[in-house]
Amino acid sequence: MLVTGALLLVFFVVPNDLNQGFSQRIFYFHVSIAFTAYACFAAGAWKAFVHLWKRDPRADLESYVAIHQGVIFGVLVLVTGSIWARISWGHWWLWSENQLVLFLVLFLFYAAYFMLRFSVDPGPQRANLCAVYALFGVVLIPVSFLAIRLAQKFIHPVVFTRHGANFGGWMLVAYFVSQAALLTLAYTLYRLELSGKRLDTRLRELRRAYA
Amino acid sequence: MTTAEKYVTAAYCAIFAVVLLYVVIIALKLQRLEREVDALQQRSARERDEDQEREPVQVG
Numbered sequence: 001m002l003v004t005g006a007l008l009l010v011f012f013v014v015p016n017d018l019n020q021g022f023s024q025r026i027f028y029f030h031v032s033i034a035f036t037a038y039a040c041f042a043a044g045a046w047k048a049f050v051h052l053w054k055r056d057p058r059a060d061l062e063s064y065v066a067i068h069q070g071v072i073f074g075v076l077v078l079v080t081g082s083i084w085a086r087i088s089w090g091h092w093w094l095w096s097e098n099q100l101v102l103f104l105v106l107f108l109f110y111a112a113y114f115m116l117r118f119s120v121d122p123g124p125q126r127a128n129l130c131a132v133y134a135l136f137g138v139v140l141i142p143v144s145f146l147a148i149r150l151a152q153k154f155i156h157p158v159v160f161t162r163h164g165a166n167f168g169g170w171m172l173v174a175y176f177v178s179q180a181a182l183l184t185l186a187y188t189l190y191r192l193e194l195s196g197k198r199l200d201t202r203l204r205e206l207r208r209a210y211a
Numbered sequence: 212m213t214t215a216e217k218y219v220t221a222a223y224c225a226i227f228a229v230v231l232l233y234v235v236i237i238a239l240k241l242q243r244l245e246r247e248v249d250a251l252q253q254r255s256a257r258e259r260d261e262d263q264e265r266e267p268v269q270v271g
Contacts, residue, residue, distance in 0.1 A: 210254070
């Protein structure tokens with residue numbers, strides 16, 4: 001319902017942007033997806049920390065699922081961002097833009113997490129290695145987020161400044177509804193995938209006990 | 212339809228497609244798990260029936 005509400009606001013209520021016109025409508029989901037991806041990576045790192053702290057195997061699985069969600073939302077950030085860049089700047093990708101490159105680095109770092117995870121046999125050693133890796137990656141989140149503010153020269157728009165958002169009215173409402181919708185969607189998918197993974201693990205143990 | 216409208220539609224369609232693909236993959240996985248639970252249940256029932264059919268033999 002939140003996603004439908006957000007889409008209705010974006011396409012039927014929000015006015016056209018003065019500078020970018022209709023194409024600015026990508027912003028509402030693109031930025032919301034980016035923050036959701038950051039939130040997923042941060043949640044994955046937090047669960048990794050909990051795993052290292054309490055040695056709880058459930059936290060390892062939760063960290064893995066959260067990072068998986070983050071990578072999926074990361075793909076969406078890159079795809080929607082490239083489409084928006086094509087309309088606004090005339091290019092699909094600009095290597096000179098720190099914000100884009102740092103997000104790509106963050107995305108590739110977490111994509112490599114799966115290579116690490118699936119190259120080590122399941123067990124406490126794999127869980128510990130993955131947890132340490134996930135914790136290292138969390139450092140990249142503030143770097144990626146602040147890159148645009150630290151850059152001297154950029155063309156990527158800055159929407160949220162120290163003085164608040166650069167827009168108001170229905171645009172701000174649409175943004176907050178979109179953000180809430182995507183966080184809810186991510187959380188729902190996270191619970192769904194997590195329950196599937198837990199069921200899979202329990203079934204495997206049951207099969208092993210039966211054999 | 213203007214070029215901007217086409218690109219915006221493509222962006223939202225891409226989001227929808229990725230989320231749909233993800234949900235389909237999870238649904239297929241859950242279906243597989245359900246089949247495995249059914250197989251285990253059938254095996255358990257079969258073994259229980261075999262135990263009941265076996266005639267008790269006095270030993271010693």
